[in-house]
Amino acid sequence: MFTGIITDIGKVVDVIDTDGRDLLIQSSYDPASVPLGASIAHSGVCLTVTEHTADGWRVHASPETLALTTVSRWRQGTRINLERSLRMGDELGGHLVFGHVDGLGTIRSIEPEGDGYRLTFSLPADLARMVAVKGSIAVDGISLTVNGVTDNSFHVTIIPHTWGHTTLGDRQSGDVVNLEADMLARYVARQLGQH
Structure with missing residues:
Protein backbone atom coordinates (compact mmCIF):
# COMPACT_ATOMS: atom_id res chain seq x y z
CA MET A 1 0.00 0.00 0.00
CA SER A 85 5.38 1.08 1.19
CA LEU A 86 3.14 2.76 3.73
CA ARG A 87 3.63 1.82 7.38
CA MET A 88 0.95 2.00 10.04
CA GLY A 89 1.04 5.47 11.53
CA ASP A 90 2.58 7.14 8.45
CA GLU A 91 0.97 10.35 7.23
CA LEU A 92 -1.37 9.77 4.30
CA GLY A 93 -0.39 12.76 2.20
CA GLY A 94 -1.83 11.64 -1.14
CA HIS A 95 -4.45 8.90 -1.47
CA LEU A 96 -4.38 5.14 -0.95
CA VAL A 97 -2.59 3.49 -3.86
CA PHE A 98 -2.20 -0.28 -4.37
CA GLY A 99 0.63 -0.20 -6.89
CA HIS A 100 -1.57 -2.30 -9.21
CA VAL A 101 -1.77 -0.58 -12.59
CA ASP A 102 -5.28 -0.47 -14.08
CA GLY A 103 -4.26 0.65 -17.54
CA LEU A 104 -1.99 2.75 -19.69
CA GLY A 105 -2.58 6.31 -20.77
CA THR A 106 -0.80 8.55 -23.24
CA ILE A 107 0.10 12.17 -22.63
CA ARG A 108 -1.93 14.17 -25.16
CA SER A 109 -0.64 17.59 -24.22
CA ILE A 110 1.51 19.54 -21.77
CA GLU A 111 0.64 23.22 -21.47
CA PRO A 112 2.01 25.91 -19.14
CA GLU A 113 -0.65 27.06 -16.67
CA GLY A 114 0.32 29.74 -14.16
CA ASP A 115 3.51 28.58 -12.42
CA GLY A 116 2.73 24.95 -13.26
CA TYR A 117 1.47 22.82 -16.11
CA ARG A 118 -1.78 21.34 -17.33
CA LEU A 119 -1.37 17.78 -18.58
CA THR A 120 -4.05 15.96 -20.57
CA PHE A 121 -3.95 12.16 -20.78
CA SER A 122 -5.85 9.62 -22.83
CA LEU A 123 -8.10 7.47 -20.68
CA PRO A 124 -8.92 3.83 -21.48
CA ALA A 125 -12.69 3.30 -21.74
CA ASP A 126 -12.78 0.73 -18.93
CA LEU A 127 -11.21 3.27 -16.53
CA ALA A 128 -13.34 6.28 -17.51
CA ARG A 129 -16.19 5.39 -15.16
CA MET A 130 -13.74 5.29 -12.23
CA VAL A 131 -12.30 8.78 -12.80
CA ALA A 132 -14.16 11.81 -11.44
CA VAL A 133 -13.52 15.54 -11.26
CA LYS A 134 -11.82 16.35 -7.93
CA GLY A 135 -11.16 12.64 -7.46
CA SER A 136 -7.73 11.07 -7.22
CA ILE A 137 -5.73 9.12 -9.79
CA ALA A 138 -2.17 7.78 -9.72
CA VAL A 139 -0.09 8.61 -12.81
CA ASP A 140 3.25 6.77 -12.78
CA GLY A 141 2.67 6.37 -9.06
CA ILE A 142 2.04 10.08 -8.39
CA SER A 143 -1.14 10.96 -6.50
CA LEU A 144 -2.91 13.63 -8.57
CA THR A 145 -6.26 15.40 -8.42
CA VAL A 146 -8.39 15.20 -11.56
CA ASN A 147 -9.47 18.63 -12.81
CA GLY A 148 -11.51 17.49 -15.80
CA VAL A 149 -12.61 14.25 -17.41
CA THR A 150 -14.29 13.13 -20.65
CA ASP A 151 -15.14 9.66 -21.94
CA ASN A 152 -11.59 9.23 -23.24
CA SER A 153 -9.36 11.74 -21.46
CA PHE A 154 -8.66 13.55 -18.22
CA HIS A 155 -6.49 16.47 -17.20
CA VAL A 156 -4.59 17.51 -14.11
CA THR A 157 -2.71 20.60 -13.00
CA ILE A 158 0.87 20.04 -11.86
CA ILE A 159 2.41 22.43 -9.33
CA PRO A 160 6.12 23.33 -9.65
CA HIS A 161 7.14 21.09 -6.73
CA THR A 162 5.56 18.00 -8.30
CA TRP A 163 7.01 18.92 -11.71
CA GLY A 164 10.52 19.15 -10.26
CA HIS A 165 10.40 16.22 -7.81
CA THR A 166 8.90 13.52 -10.03
CA THR A 167 9.54 12.24 -13.55
CA LEU A 168 6.69 14.37 -14.96
CA GLY A 169 9.29 17.01 -15.79
CA ASP A 170 10.93 14.46 -18.14
CA ARG A 171 7.74 13.68 -20.04
CA GLN A 172 6.65 14.75 -23.52
CA SER A 173 3.42 14.49 -25.50
CA GLY A 174 3.03 10.92 -26.74
CA ASP A 175 4.72 9.31 -23.71
CA VAL A 176 2.87 6.36 -22.17
CA VAL A 177 2.19 6.33 -18.40
CA ASN A 178 0.86 3.88 -15.82
CA LEU A 179 -2.62 4.71 -14.47
CA GLU A 180 -4.27 3.49 -11.30
CA ALA A 181 -7.80 4.52 -10.39
CA ASP A 182 -8.65 5.54 -6.86
CA MET A 183 -9.36 2.36 -4.90
CA LEU A 184 -12.64 3.70 -3.53
CA ALA A 185 -13.86 4.34 -7.09
CA ARG A 186 -12.76 0.83 -8.05
CA TYR A 187 -14.85 -0.76 -5.29
CA VAL A 188 -17.88 1.44 -5.98
CA ALA A 189 -17.73 0.46 -9.66
CA ARG A 190 -17.51 -3.20 -8.67
CA GLN A 191 -20.55 -2.91 -6.36
CA LEU A 192 -22.52 -1.21 -9.12
CA GLY A 193 -21.60 -4.06 -11.46
CA GLN A 194 -19.62 -1.83 -13.78
CA HIS A 195 -16.23 -3.53 -13.48
Whole structure:
Protein backbone atom coordinates (compact mmCIF):
# COMPACT_ATOMS: atom_id res chain seq x y z
CA MET A 1 0.00 0.00 0.00
CA PHE A 2 1.27 3.43 -0.95
CA THR A 3 0.18 7.08 -0.87
CA GLY A 4 1.31 8.38 -4.25
CA ILE A 5 3.79 10.78 -2.63
CA ILE A 6 7.09 10.23 -4.45
CA THR A 7 10.13 10.16 -2.15
CA ASP A 8 12.93 9.53 -4.67
CA ILE A 9 13.63 9.37 -8.38
CA GLY A 10 15.54 6.19 -9.13
CA LYS A 11 17.24 5.03 -12.28
CA VAL A 12 17.30 1.72 -14.11
CA VAL A 13 20.97 0.72 -14.32
CA ASP A 14 20.55 -2.68 -15.98
CA VAL A 15 17.84 -4.79 -17.62
CA ILE A 16 18.18 -8.57 -17.68
CA ASP A 17 15.69 -10.61 -19.69
CA THR A 18 14.69 -13.82 -17.87
CA ASP A 19 11.32 -15.57 -17.76
CA GLY A 20 10.14 -11.99 -17.37
CA ARG A 21 12.59 -9.20 -16.73
CA ASP A 22 14.98 -8.38 -13.89
CA LEU A 23 15.88 -4.74 -13.33
CA LEU A 24 18.68 -3.24 -11.28
CA ILE A 25 17.52 0.01 -9.71
CA GLN A 26 19.74 2.78 -8.36
CA SER A 27 18.31 4.98 -5.62
CA SER A 28 19.35 7.41 -2.92
CA TYR A 29 17.58 5.19 -0.37
CA ASP A 30 20.06 3.53 1.96
CA PRO A 31 20.11 -0.10 0.71
CA ALA A 32 20.55 -1.27 4.31
CA SER A 33 17.14 0.24 5.11
CA VAL A 34 15.43 -1.70 2.32
CA PRO A 35 14.82 -5.29 3.43
CA LEU A 36 14.74 -8.16 0.98
CA GLY A 37 11.10 -8.79 0.13
CA ALA A 38 10.20 -5.10 0.54
CA SER A 39 7.48 -3.73 -1.74
CA ILE A 40 8.44 -0.52 -3.50
CA ALA A 41 6.33 1.35 -6.03
CA HIS A 42 8.37 1.87 -9.21
CA SER A 43 6.51 4.52 -11.26
CA GLY A 44 3.30 3.13 -9.81
CA VAL A 45 4.16 -0.57 -10.21
CA CYS A 46 4.58 -2.49 -6.95
CA LEU A 47 7.71 -4.62 -7.31
CA THR A 48 9.49 -6.77 -4.71
CA VAL A 49 13.13 -6.27 -3.79
CA THR A 50 14.89 -9.59 -4.49
CA GLU A 51 18.54 -8.63 -4.02
CA HIS A 52 20.63 -5.72 -2.73
CA THR A 53 23.22 -3.91 -4.84
CA ALA A 54 25.80 -1.34 -3.78
CA ASP A 55 23.47 1.60 -4.46
CA GLY A 56 20.04 0.01 -4.83
CA TRP A 57 18.33 -3.29 -5.49
CA ARG A 58 17.11 -5.85 -7.98
CA VAL A 59 13.46 -6.53 -8.81
CA HIS A 60 11.71 -9.02 -11.07
CA ALA A 61 8.81 -8.14 -13.38
CA SER A 62 6.63 -11.05 -14.48
CA PRO A 63 5.39 -11.44 -18.07
CA GLU A 64 1.97 -10.14 -16.96
CA THR A 65 3.54 -7.02 -15.42
CA LEU A 66 5.47 -6.44 -18.63
CA ALA A 67 2.29 -6.81 -20.69
CA LEU A 68 0.16 -4.46 -18.57
CA THR A 69 2.55 -1.67 -17.52
CA THR A 70 5.30 0.56 -18.87
CA VAL A 71 8.01 -1.65 -17.31
CA SER A 72 8.50 -3.34 -20.71
CA ARG A 73 9.59 0.07 -22.07
CA TRP A 74 12.19 0.76 -19.41
CA ARG A 75 15.81 0.74 -20.53
CA GLN A 76 19.16 1.44 -18.93
CA GLY A 77 19.00 5.07 -17.80
CA THR A 78 15.20 5.29 -17.49
CA ARG A 79 14.27 7.50 -14.52
CA ILE A 80 11.44 6.20 -12.35
CA ASN A 81 9.37 7.51 -9.45
CA LEU A 82 9.94 5.61 -6.21
CA GLU A 83 7.87 5.27 -3.06
CA ARG A 84 8.41 2.89 -0.19
CA SER A 85 5.38 1.08 1.19
CA LEU A 86 3.14 2.76 3.73
CA ARG A 87 3.63 1.82 7.38
CA MET A 88 0.95 2.00 10.04
CA GLY A 89 1.04 5.47 11.53
CA ASP A 90 2.58 7.14 8.45
CA GLU A 91 0.97 10.35 7.23
CA LEU A 92 -1.37 9.77 4.30
CA GLY A 93 -0.39 12.76 2.20
CA GLY A 94 -1.83 11.64 -1.14
CA HIS A 95 -4.45 8.90 -1.47
CA LEU A 96 -4.38 5.14 -0.95
CA VAL A 97 -2.59 3.49 -3.86
CA PHE A 98 -2.20 -0.28 -4.37
CA GLY A 99 0.63 -0.20 -6.89
CA HIS A 100 -1.57 -2.30 -9.21
CA VAL A 101 -1.77 -0.58 -12.59
CA ASP A 102 -5.28 -0.47 -14.08
CA GLY A 103 -4.26 0.65 -17.54
CA LEU A 104 -1.99 2.75 -19.69
CA GLY A 105 -2.58 6.31 -20.77
CA THR A 106 -0.80 8.55 -23.24
CA ILE A 107 0.10 12.17 -22.63
CA ARG A 108 -1.93 14.17 -25.16
CA SER A 109 -0.64 17.59 -24.22
CA ILE A 110 1.51 19.54 -21.77
CA GLU A 111 0.64 23.22 -21.47
CA PRO A 112 2.01 25.91 -19.14
CA GLU A 113 -0.65 27.06 -16.67
CA GLY A 114 0.32 29.74 -14.16
CA ASP A 115 3.51 28.58 -12.42
CA GLY A 116 2.73 24.95 -13.26
CA TYR A 117 1.47 22.82 -16.11
CA ARG A 118 -1.78 21.34 -17.33
CA LEU A 119 -1.37 17.78 -18.58
CA THR A 120 -4.05 15.96 -20.57
CA PHE A 121 -3.95 12.16 -20.78
CA SER A 122 -5.85 9.62 -22.83
CA LEU A 123 -8.10 7.47 -20.68
CA PRO A 124 -8.92 3.83 -21.48
CA ALA A 125 -12.69 3.30 -21.74
CA ASP A 126 -12.78 0.73 -18.93
CA LEU A 127 -11.21 3.27 -16.53
CA ALA A 128 -13.34 6.28 -17.51
CA ARG A 129 -16.19 5.39 -15.16
CA MET A 130 -13.74 5.29 -12.23
CA VAL A 131 -12.30 8.78 -12.80
CA ALA A 132 -14.16 11.81 -11.44
CA VAL A 133 -13.52 15.54 -11.26
CA LYS A 134 -11.82 16.35 -7.93
CA GLY A 135 -11.16 12.64 -7.46
CA SER A 136 -7.73 11.07 -7.22
CA ILE A 137 -5.73 9.12 -9.79
CA ALA A 138 -2.17 7.78 -9.72
CA VAL A 139 -0.09 8.61 -12.81
CA ASP A 140 3.25 6.77 -12.78
CA GLY A 141 2.67 6.37 -9.06
CA ILE A 142 2.04 10.08 -8.39
CA SER A 143 -1.14 10.96 -6.50
CA LEU A 144 -2.91 13.63 -8.57
CA THR A 145 -6.26 15.40 -8.42
CA VAL A 146 -8.39 15.20 -11.56
CA ASN A 147 -9.47 18.63 -12.81
CA GLY A 148 -11.51 17.49 -15.80
CA VAL A 149 -12.61 14.25 -17.41
CA THR A 150 -14.29 13.13 -20.65
CA ASP A 151 -15.14 9.66 -21.94
CA ASN A 152 -11.59 9.23 -23.24
CA SER A 153 -9.36 11.74 -21.46
CA PHE A 154 -8.66 13.55 -18.22
CA HIS A 155 -6.49 16.47 -17.20
CA VAL A 156 -4.59 17.51 -14.11
CA THR A 157 -2.71 20.60 -13.00
CA ILE A 158 0.87 20.04 -11.86
CA ILE A 159 2.41 22.43 -9.33
CA PRO A 160 6.12 23.33 -9.65
CA HIS A 161 7.14 21.09 -6.73
CA THR A 162 5.56 18.00 -8.30
CA TRP A 163 7.01 18.92 -11.71
CA GLY A 164 10.52 19.15 -10.26
CA HIS A 165 10.40 16.22 -7.81
CA THR A 166 8.90 13.52 -10.03
CA THR A 167 9.54 12.24 -13.55
CA LEU A 168 6.69 14.37 -14.96
CA GLY A 169 9.29 17.01 -15.79
CA ASP A 170 10.93 14.46 -18.14
CA ARG A 171 7.74 13.68 -20.04
CA GLN A 172 6.65 14.75 -23.52
CA SER A 173 3.42 14.49 -25.50
CA GLY A 174 3.03 10.92 -26.74
CA ASP A 175 4.72 9.31 -23.71
CA VAL A 176 2.87 6.36 -22.17
CA VAL A 177 2.19 6.33 -18.40
CA ASN A 178 0.86 3.88 -15.82
CA LEU A 179 -2.62 4.71 -14.47
CA GLU A 180 -4.27 3.49 -11.30
CA ALA A 181 -7.80 4.52 -10.39
CA ASP A 182 -8.65 5.54 -6.86
CA MET A 183 -9.36 2.36 -4.90
CA LEU A 184 -12.64 3.70 -3.53
CA ALA A 185 -13.86 4.34 -7.09
CA ARG A 186 -12.76 0.83 -8.05
CA TYR A 187 -14.85 -0.76 -5.29
CA VAL A 188 -17.88 1.44 -5.98
CA ALA A 189 -17.73 0.46 -9.66
CA ARG A 190 -17.51 -3.20 -8.67
CA GLN A 191 -20.55 -2.91 -6.36
CA LEU A 192 -22.52 -1.21 -9.12
CA GLY A 193 -21.60 -4.06 -11.46
CA GLN A 194 -19.62 -1.83 -13.78
CA HIS A 195 -16.23 -3.53 -13.48
